Amino acid sequence: MLPSVLPRRSPSTAASLTRAASLSINQLTPTLRVVSHDHGGYTSSISLVLKAGSRYESKAGVAAVLKNFAFKSNAHSSALATVREAEHIGATLSATLTREHLLLTAECLKGDEKTVLQLLTSALTARHLNHELHESTINTVALETLAANNLPSVHAFEEAHKLSFRSGLGSSLYASKDEPVGILDVRELWASALKREIGIVGTGLSQEKLENLVKHVLAEALDQDKLDGKAAEKGSEKTKVYFGGEKRIALDLHSLPEVEPTFVIAYPISSSPKPEHLILPYLLGTFTSSLKWSSSSPLKDAADIVGEGTKASAFVAPYSDAGLLVVEVTAEGSKRLSSAAGEVVKAMKALKVDAASLKRAVGQAKLEVAQKWETADGVREALASQVFGKDIPSCEDTLKSLDALTPQAVTKVLAELIKSKPSVVSVARLGQMAYADEVGL
Template structure:
């Protein structure tokens, strides 16, 4: 079966009792990392499960696009598993289905992830399918019109979701280019034929740009198939993307229906101590409830529950060289305005005073969220692939959780103060005549 998706957790309570609470240790799966003879780094995670997966994690996300080819990463994703010199798209899909496997292509701002999920004994076949994408995709001119239709459909489906519009716009306002590039090719794209897509593929499908990540596979076998099937991979060193620069600013989009407001600030790169501190701050000011009933535990959740049909959630998105931290609020415009003021008050409060109970609760949620992010095959693939591509090393789940042990209340207060010093990014979507401006929130 062929499926295509387009990108890119919650909660534990902390209770005060007469006895101390001990956190269970997380059992990490063995991770092996080897540079193959082809120059491609191979990572495997042994879960001893009967179902396996292999993914090509390619440094080919939307941030790799330039002014002359914005949207090309979206087109390249949709060319995955199309006609090659050895198989038609129909044959590929049919054979994968007969073997009980799944093929998928996923695009993030930094990576294109081409994946196959299958029974453990079928590793060789699916590695061949993935190698064909790199070396044998035809990019035939007559396919381009169908690819364009699927690209337009995905963009239309995504832009029908207000949350997607708001967060996509927040990235554009915050970073402008690079990380600010949309995941979706729009009508203004200069991509007009399959040759444009082929040129981008030739640029990004090189050994330094590709990571192969397998789960529940034998590392030696994975390495063997990489050496034999990817031996003709290009070793050209791609140009280094422009370092992300945070700008901040404001965007207001009038639309019917519920209103949405995103207030964001400069975050931190994924995997850094600053990112981990922001994770704790994120759960300290998060407005979502841990259970269906009740008003929530922290102040923001309790106040949000008193506002009509209003939801407040925090986010902390980390990339290789930057990040975006903030809150997303949705509901009736007047309530969204009130919720935005409350969120700012809580963020300012966190910069000066945090109770021990709130700190421990946020710390527990951050630990749980980190542990949960390593649970699925898809998440492990993206985490380990991006770690190797951008930092050259793997951080295991236990190492990721252990970094929270060093934090003190003062560290989170300092993090909150630092966040407030950056220029805000604000996106108002809906009833813009009522929704707030960032400079009216007493930041």
């Protein structure tokens, strides 16, 4: 019997909590795509998705600088006024850079969507003033780059992209101290982004409300060609060539004690990753069984062979026309890392996909997908990454595609990846670190 102190839920509250979220998509014009996910909560968010990721930059670091220019002075207000207006209603503004997109996001309480969209719209009229570049933006960008280079996992991940694609998707999310970025470079990337298709992603509000806001508010900032439906400018977006190779980077011996040597293997995926690719990290993964007589995942078992402090994990880096299956290994010391890398490669080559292991992996993947779609950040990330695609799969679509996987299909995809030429990056004491061919690659 339930304690009498528990509050009883009213019928209306129960209905609102159990209402299914709705996903809606509409190509408002050939250059404006509107996507909404109405979860019936108390908060909303709106994101402008611009094709201004690092794959579109003409010089290293321009996209990183552009991200840090977000919400500074524009044609309508100063940076101070923009932040003050957002804080007045309790809203938050943020900018996120990926290899494909720059996201300008505002999160707010329901009812404040028009105000935050006006703030996002004003950001589209950014002036990109030279004094702002040198007084604040460049310093922030430099600190981000320094932090990334001092983290072997991040440094290796960026270098793996450069080895894999060289330009385009190979362009780093971080600036380079060797290639200074000028204000004209920033303005050029920004101008080209505004000529391309723009995505508007909303969470916590209906499609009808979002479209009405876009029609009335965005009209103040975008040129009439976009609103009249004229074609967007096509950028160079197709990844046509994969390269691969090996790069060895000396670990800074003066770095913090917790910094560990890292070994990264990146296998190429020649198209936007399919469910057969996305399930692989869960088959390889770091699953640890609670039963002492049951084996854990292949990567976890491989790491345990080397000893305590050794870790191995896998994930997929998905993009609109390519992807990477990334395996990351860390250890306490470069000699131990060499041994761990060899054990991981053996485990991957020996992996057998049967019905039982696939069922376990699918269960783990489905839970993670479902949990992601139950958070505003997760929904926004899922929708923004695919907003320009032909179709945007819902949570239900993704779960069904995972259920449809077979051991034979996954085995075929895994075999193709293992046979391909990977990109291999080690950040370690090079005198103690094995080469890729010495660990079985």
